[in-house]
Amino acid sequence: MNEIYKKLIRCRDIVRAKTDFEPKVALVLGSGLGGYASEMDVKATVGYDEIEGFPVSTVPGHQGRFVFGYVKDVPVVAMQGRVHYYEGYSMNDVVLPIRLMGLLGAKILFLTNAVGGINPSYSGGEFMLISDHLLYGVPSPLIGENIEELGTRFPDMSEIYKKNLRVKIKAAAESQKIKLHEGVYIQFSGPNFESPAEIRAAATLGADVVGMSTACEAIAANHMGLEICGISCIANLAAGISKTPLTHDEVQEAANLAAPLFKALVTESIYQIGND
Numbered sequence: 411m412n413e414i415y416k417k418l419i420r421c422r423d424i425v426r427a428k429t430d431f432e433p434k435v436a437l438v439l440g441s442g443l444g445g446y447a448s449e450m451d452v453k454a455t456v457g458y459d460e461i462e463g464f465p466v467s468t469v470p471g472h473q474g475r476f477v478f479g480y481v482k483d484v485p486v487v488a489m490q491g492r493v494h495y496y497e498g499y500s501m502n503d504v505v506l507p508i509r510l511m512g513l514l515g516a517k518i519l520f521l522t523n524a525v526g527g528i529n530p531s532y533s534g535g536e537f538m539l540i541s542d543h544l545l546y547g548v549p550s551p552l553i554g555e556n557i558e559e560l561g562t563r564f565p566d567m568s569e570i571y572k573k574n575l576r577v578k579i580k581a582a583a584e585s586q587k588i589k590l591h592e593g594v595y596i597q598f599s600g601p602n603f604e605s606p607a608e609i610r611a612a613a614t615l616g617a618d619v620v621g622m623s624t625a626c627e628a629i630a631a632n633h634m635g636l637e638i639c640g641i642s643c644i645a646n647l648a649a650g651i652s653k654t655p656l657t658h659d660e661v662q663e664a665a666n667l668a669a670p671l672f673k674a675l676v677t678e679s680i681y682q683i684g685n686d
Contacts, residue, residue: 414502415557417463421506422513424461429454431478433487434518435684436511436636438627441524442643442665442672444473444490449673452479458491465503467491476511481677484684487511494623495548496600505551505630509560512634518575518683519631521640522676524665525619526603526648528612529593532619534647535668537590537675539579540571540640543625544596544617551630561633570632575639575683582678588671593618595642597625609648620648639683641675643668 431453439446447455458464458474467474477488489511493504508519521540532538556563576592583590596612598604600622604612612620619642628638645664665672 412555412557412559415559418506418509418513421461421464421510425456425476425510425514428456428460429478431485431487432515433478433485433511434516435484435486435520435680436508436516436518437486437488437520437676437680438492438522439488439490440492440522440623440643440665441645441662442669443522443676445669446488446673446676447477447490449677450477450479450481450486450488452477454478465493465499465506467493468497481680481684484680486680487514487516492623494600495626496622501549501551501553501626505627508627508630509634512631512636517637519628519636519638520676520680521624521627521638522672523621523624523640523642524645524661525595525621525642526646527619527644528609528648528651529591529618530651532591532644534644534664536644537583537588537672538619538642538644539576539590539592540595540624540642541576541592542571542594543628544594544612544615545625545629546596546598546612548597548599548626551626552633561635565633567632570628571639572637575637578682579639579641579679582682583675586674586678588675590675591618595624595640596620598622604648609651619644641679643672
């Protein structure tokens with residue numbers, strides 16, 4: 411058996427010893443949504459440090475635990491604090507939590523994040539529905555021996571972010587009267603913010619927003635057959651577009667200010683996609 415898959419199974423067994431809750435939706439909470447658990451009817455929590463060999467997030471503002479419970483009547487596992495490639499973990503460890511949530515029963519992966527806006531029509535505090543992505547300067551999580559138990563060696567990527575889920579999220583935004591752009595996310599490695607030249611290059615490639623996560627997670631989830639959707643909170647304008655230097659504190663503050671609307675949008679979206 412593949413060593414990565416063996417580790418994944420061990421992690422699953424540890425979590426299963428603590429809760430038998432079976433989620434339908436796996437939710438990754440990005441910057442500004444760390445407190446989203448207060449919106450849930452929580453049934454169980456499992457700290458990352460309770461799972462042997464599990465990567466632990468080191469980023470300020472990212473807690474480290476799984477929260478199991480209901481959003482309205484939809485069973486959800488929320489990842490409170492994601493792991494980033496720039497923290498020094500292998501890409502297999504970065505996507506281990508995504509794969510684990512799939513093995514715990516999740517059928518839909520809902521990704522959220524805070525991003526820099528590249529598209530000149532976007533403003534800080536607005537939201538973007540992810541329609542596609544670019545992985546730039548970051549290795550694919552599928553490099554190496556294929557894990558046959560999860561998926562095929564060469565998975566199709568024609569529709570990573572499912573159209574049917576995007577339609578439901580647009581309906582959720584409309585019902586909440588929340589402005590929602592739709593566009594392309596590009597993932598750079600970080601942890602440094604991008605240079606103005608890199609942002610110009612990203613715009614040329616067709617990117618609307620930029621971040622340091624998400625695309626690699628979507629690739630791993632797509633490989634194992636999960637349906638994927640994602641919403642970005644535009645926390646700031648990207649380098650060369652913003653007139654001031656960028657800081658993580660600025661991103662966190664902007665994401666926190668947008669959090670009430672973001673929570674409302676995520677809650678209504680989960681309700682829409684979880685009740686088909």
